[in-house]
Amino acid sequence: MDDYPLLQSLIKTSSTKTELQTFFRTTLKLTSVFDVARRTEADFTKLVNDAIEQDETLKAKFANIDFGKLYDNAKCFAAQISHLYREQQLSSPEAQHHWQPPGIRGVEKQGPTYTNLFQENWDDSCKIDSIAAIDSPVAYLRALYLFAKQLETSASESTTEEANRIRLHKRRPDLEELSIDQQSTFTAQPMLKIVNQILDENIQEALKTTADEGKSTYEVLAQKHYPFALPYEFFHHQCLLGFGAKRLSLGELNYLISTHLPLTQTIDNQYGNVLSATSADARKLMSGLGPQQQAVLTDDLLNEKLLTETVNQKPLALTEVKARADYWKKNFGIDEPSSLRNLNTFLERTELNAEQMEMLLAQGKHAPRKSTSDLTKTPVPYGARYVNGPHSAGATMKLVKTKGSKKKGDEKEGDTKTIDQLTDRRLERLNRMIRLHRWLDIPFADLDSLIVSAFESQVPRNTSMQLDAHTVSVLGIYRYFNRRYSIDAEEFGALLHQVTPYSNSDAPSLFDRVFNRARLFDKPLVLDERAFTADNSDPTSHTILQHLSASLGVALTEDSLLQIVKNTEQYLGSLKCDLRTLSSIYRQARIARMFGISITDSATLANLLGGEKISKCLTNGNIVDSHTILIDIKDSDKSFKLVARFRVPKQFDPENPLLLLSGSTLTTNTSLFVDSKITGSIYIRFPDDSNDDKHSITISQIPAVARDTEVSLEGCPIKLSDVDFEAWINHKNKVAIVIQSPRDKTSGLPDETSNYPDVTLMLNEFQDLDELHLLDVLMQMDWLTNWLNDSVFSIPKLRRLLEPRNSDDHGFLNLQQHLSKLNRDANAAAVTPREIAKLSLPKNVDDWCQVLETLLDKKGLLKNFAPSLEDDVPQKLSTALDLLINTQELENDRIKQETKKKLYDLLLLAHDRQLHTVEKFIQDISQLPMNCARGVVAWAGSSIYQILTAARHDEHLTRLPEALQPTLRHAEATVQLNLSNRALRLFLKHPGWLGISGSQPELTLHSLYLLDRFNHCMITHQHPEESLLSYLELANSSASTTVINGFLATLLNWTAAEVAVLTNMLANKKARTMKDLDWLMRCHAACKATGLSAASLLNATALNNQSTSVAWKKVGEAVMAASH
Incomplete structure (x- = not known):
């Protein structure tokens, strides 16, 4: 009818119908019956009613319309239209012919086939895997989107519930503008990435109205302290996740590739230093706490002047008042801390529950229980010492119930609980303790015991009980040993200070678990300060020593328990059954058990690392070596x-x-x-x-x-x-x-x-640079035991090589037969006067033995005329004989030459005979190849002449073992290290190639380690010894750095670029010594373990609390990339 204007002018259109169309199209935004059908009936009815209620005219005109019936009609029309559309799309309007098919060919063109009956438009169809398909992910997403829109716009009986709905356009604002293409449809996106992106956009939008505008979300999260899940440092968390999957940690890498190893056998706390990074920074990183988290724990932002309990002479300035309010706002989200005395408010702010609060304050069923074995009368607020601070036990915080007051109508207000004795300083401690508990996942009581032990073991003692860098270092070392040796916090605290006789649970105290674990005796071991000694014959001491032996699982022998007891008596004084003495004994036994070694082996490690001072540190927990x-x-x-x-x-x-x-x-x-x-x-x-x-x-x-x-x-x-x-x-x-x-x-x-x-x-007296703390000793012992597990040595072998005490060390009592044979062979190898007489030397010389005294001693042994391994023995002998014969008055040159020839042949034969005697003797005892004997003797600082002289002069074999001991120890080391004659002579000629200063490498822990690493390089990288020796010769030549790095990359099966990154850090820009090569090998192993490149490894070890966010980001991204 729209095409006939004349007809429209003659026929009056219903105004109600026109207004209804306008109402639907303009007001309700509904343009077809399909728009109505997409909504629920309740939603449609509400939409119409809401629009009508706003206009009285519409309300009057449409009062008689049944919108429910209208909705049903719309859905009916929509269904019919859809059906007709699909029918017309598939059916042909032409009538079918009634005919008899002439044959199969006729059926193909005019018969009732699917193609003839349903003429589908294949141009409107798509492939099965197309994003336009009705069963594609896009169609599924559209259906979900429309369904979600229907749900959130559906009617509700509660106005409040409808108003509180979070609409889809707020939750996922990206969906409305999502571009649908092949990549966005079929490329999987991690849910976490989508969530983070949406949260980041919303956070950034909210930050526009704050002082943090322009900062990234991660920067803001790292700076905020409330709620207690903050601060959150994203790049530090990346490092934790990446290294955690490989059972490593930040800071641990510094120890793995430390440029200083504890090899000096003196006090040295530089282990853990890497280039410019220090071990102190490494220990803090090992705690697993980020720089901002450490700052929350250690920064004294709320100083004494700002505390309410401090009596000030004058009121606080406005800036100080604001600083105080800012502190509480930043950490608890409130301006004034007084409300936190209410338990419910405190729990709400800290997100603790009631049981956790009792554990935090050591109250209720978690109150401390003293062991019946402790007879001392001094109470200790166990489990809550840190949060209560350095105050007496009677002033500890408690949970107090306050009765409610009466109100109107005699209604009684509910009882409330408050935290009694809560001060601002204690509130600050609670803040730190709660955060530390959540970050480290350590129970409150164990964490408190560990922290207090750190305070007590600190030098000087931390009397203020404030968390500081030393406390964080203790946490770092604890977490390392907890991961590697499964030692818990309470045990580790006992190693640092004392074994506690308290417990705050049904389990017995650590003291009872250690010393009274098994009821093997009539009476338990009690802390009654009874005196005892290491004398096992004393009845009282015998009982106590037996108790200690059974409790600690250590034999009651001189090389086990009695050795510990004697150490304790030497460094602590008289022995008593008190915590100080028993804790020292426990410390020494537990450390040995933790490393899986015996007490004797533990003492050997202590002696190798620094001797008496290390033993004293194991006994006391620390020593101070300076003033x-x-x-x-x-x-x-x-x-x-x-x-x-x-x-x-x-x-x-x-x-x-x-x-x-x-x-x-x-x-x-x-x-x-x-x-x-x-x-x-x-x-x-x-x-x-x-x-x-x-x-x-x-x-x-x-x-x-x-x-x-x-x-x-x-x-x-x-x-x-x-x-x-x-x-x-x-x-x-x-x-x-x-x-x-x-x-x-x-x-x-x-x-x-x-x-x-x-x-x-x-x-x-107490300065960090000079003190030797138990933490340093534990890390050094850990390194030494780990190296020995991978090396050719064991602790008993090292003790035999480096700590010779008497002639029994090498089993000389069982070598009497070899020693007797050496004595006989030495006598047989000597040049006799009869042999000289047989030479028929010129008669004008009265005594040829006296003439040869510079070469031959009175007993016929050749002296050490060629002391250096580089000396040509025949040439040296010829030169020496020239000097001797030329001084004699012989008739002519012919006689001189004949005389020299006779003496030369005799003495050279004697030299070889005597050398073979020593070679055979050493081979029989230590299985040393005979061609290495001369090098071993030179390494020991001895000579063939000295050995044979000792053998000939000691007929009763009493002093011979002592003379042979250095040579046999060096021979055993050579056999253990599998050194060839060439390698041994090369390192003796060039000790600097090992990385050792001096003219000749001595048999020390340092030299044995470097030689073992030489052997380790051959075995691990499967290269012959010649290749490694050739590299050292090349590295110490004038060859270019590129050529040297290329050769080293081949040896290590690495790339030359990675090698160059590390060698550029060395003093000579190339690895010239075995010490340099060892560092590169350890860096290579660390790169393989972490998946990091050499540059990223160095960047990770250079991190500290002062590192920029750019440095953290670089390492974090590298770690995450390596983990995937």
Whole structure:
């Protein structure tokens, strides 16, 4: 009818129908019956009713319309239209012919086939795997999308529920603009990636109205501290996940590729250093805590001035008030902490439950229980010592129930619980403890025990009980040993300090689990301070020692339990049944058991790592090896501040000046030492009433120092009259004399002196650089045991090679037959006077034996005329004979030559005979190849002549074992290392190629390790010895770095580019020594274990708390890439 305007003008159209069409199309946005059918009836009815309610005119006109029936009609029409559409698409409008098919060919064109009956338009169809198919993922997504839209727009009986709906366009705003193509349809996307992307977009939108606008989401998450799941450091978390899958950790890599290994057999805490990275940084990273997490634990942001319980002389400034409020807001999400005393509020803010709160405060069923074996009366707030702080046990935090008050209508308010004795400082401790518990997943009681043990073992003792870098280091070492040796936090804390006699659960205390585990005795071992000794014959001591033996699983022998007990008595003093003594015994036994070695082997490791001081550290938990004096000198406007750090030897010699250690400094505001031609000295006097100096300190050779600057005094001599530090501190009179002396003593200029009576002297013995803590010893023992497990040596073998004590070490008692044979063979190999007489030498020389005394001793043994392995024996012998014969008055040259020829043949034969005697003897005992004997003897610092002389002179074989011991130890080492004669001679000729200073490598832990790594390289990378020796020769030649790196890459089965990254870090830019090669081998092994490249490995070891986010991101991405 729209095509006939005249007809429209004659026939009046229903205004209601027109208005209804306008209402549906414009107001309701419904253009067809299909739009109505897509909605539910309730949704459609609500949509219409809502639109009508807003317009009174429409409400009056459409009051009689049944919209339910209208909805049904719309769905009916939609179904009919769909059916007709599908029917017309498939059916032909032409009527079928009634005919009899003439044959099969006729049926093909006019018969009732599927093609003739249903004329489908294949151009409208698509392939099965097309994204346009009705069963494709796109169609499924569209159906889900429409269904979700229907659900969220459906009617609800509750207005509140409908208003609180989170619509799809808010939850997934990307769907509306999602581009549908082949890639977006069939490329799988991780759900986590989609979630992170949506969250990031929403967070960034919210940040636009805050001070954090422009920052990335990860930056904001790392800076925020509340809720307690924060701070979150994304790139650090990537490292944790990537390394965790390989059972490694950040920081552990620093120990794997440390440039300093504990091989010096002296105190050394540099193990773990990698290039510029320190072991202290490595231990912090091993804790698994990111830099921001560590800052939350250790930064004292809420200082004493801002605490409410601190009594201040004046009120806080506005900036301080704001800082205090900001702290609580940042950590607890509230401005004022007073509300946190309410238990419900505290639980809500910290996301703890009631049982966890009791565990945190050691209350209720988690209250501490003291062992009946502890007879001491001093209570300890076990399980909550850290959160309560350094206060008495009676002032600990408690959960207190407060009764409710009456209200109107006699309604009683519910009872509430509060945290009694909660101060701001304790609240700060609770904040840190809760976070640490969640980050490390350690029970509160065990974590508290570990932290307190770290405080108690710290040097100096951490009396303030504040978390610091040392605490984080303890956590790092604990997590490493927990992962490798399955030691729990309470046990590790006992290693650091003491075995606790307390428990806060139904399980017995650690003391009872260790010492009273099995009821083998009538009475348990109790802490009653009974004295005992290592004398097993004493009845009281015997009972206690038997108890300790059964409890610790250690034999009651001299090389097991009694050795531990004697160590404890030596370093701790008299033995008593107290925690200090028993904890020391437990520590030594538990460490040996943790590493899977015997007590004797543990003592051997301690001796190899540093001797007595390491043993003392295992007994005490730590030792201090230095002293530090702080000297403050003032006089009106002049001042000097000195830090003098030095070690005092056991035998103190006042006349032998000590040298100041690293960390010694001088700061002055004067210009007295500016002139480089002047050398300074500072003399501290302690005059008494008689004006005599009983004590004095002199620091000399002070270098030039500008005004108001700090200069290092490392290496400057310090002379002490004595080491009575307490007398220095307490002395009333202290005078400082500053002396300026000309460096040129011939200048004739006098010394200039100035006195300063205002001197303050303090003793600060405990400095991180000088202390040797149990943590260092444990890591060094861990390295040593790991190396021995992979090497050709064992601990008993090392003890036999490096710690010879007596002649029994090599089983000389069972070698009497070999020693007797050596004595006989030495006598047989000697040149006799009869052999010389048979030569018919010229008669004008009275005594040819005396002439040959420089070559031949009185008993016929050839002296060591060719001491060097490089010496040509025939040539050296010929030269020596020339000198001897030319000094004799013989008739002519012919006789001289004949005489020389006879002596030459005799002595060369004697030399070979004597050499073979020693070669055969060493081969029979140690299975050493005979061609290596001369090199072994030279390595031992001996000679063939010395061995045979000892054998001939010791007829009763009493002193021979001692003389042979060095040679046999070196022979055994050579056999164990499988060294060839060429390799042995090469390293003896070039000890620097091993990486050892000196003219000849001694048999030490250092040399054995490097030689073992030489052997390890051949076995691991399956290359012959010649290839490795050829590389060392090439590396120490003038060949280019490229050629050397290429050869090394072939040896290590690596790429030259990776090798070049590492060699560029070396001093010579190439691996010239076995020490350098060992570092590259360890780096190669670490790269294979982690999947990282050499550059990424070095970047990972260089990380610390001060590293930039760019550095963390680079390592995090490399770790994640390697893990996939």
